[in-house]
Amino acid sequence: MNAPCRLGLATLGLLLALGTAWSQNSGRVEAECKEWVDKKGYSVDYIELRTGKRQEGMAREWRGNVELGEVQPGDVVMEWLKAGNGQRAEFVEEIKRDAAGKPTAVRVSEWNLGKMVNERCHVTEDFGRLSKPRWIAMDLVLRVWRPSLLLP
Helix, strand or coil: CCHHHHHHHHHHHHHHHHHHHHHHHHHHHHHHHHHHHHHCCCHHHHHHHHHCCCCCCCHHHCCCCECHHHCCCCCEEEEECCCCCCEEEEEEEEEEECCCCCEEEEEEECECCCCEEECCCCEECCCCCECCCEEEEHHHCCEEECCCCCCC
């Protein structure tokens, strides 16, 4: 077997091993966090309560179906958690626009925003409780989902 083939096989083996380790670790975290998921206090649970709709999985897996510049009250926005290793879903209450009508910030309501009490499971001291509405700059918004529209 030539050197490029051996290198390719070694790389493939390493990727498979890393994938297996990640999958096993993910499974442990999932089992560890099941009690929290069952309590329904995450930001995605609040979105389901407000809109009557929910996408599969947690906010990181949720898709958008509206361009950022088209955001309106009643939409859902996703942004990174402060730690950068997860995302949160927030309900849009109000839009702040510039002179040209372009959205510059959204005022959102949400659950589970506060001091982290279980970092691994992304649980805060406000798990299942409504946080004080806050403004988010549009440059922090990752995606917009309008529950009244179909997902692509």
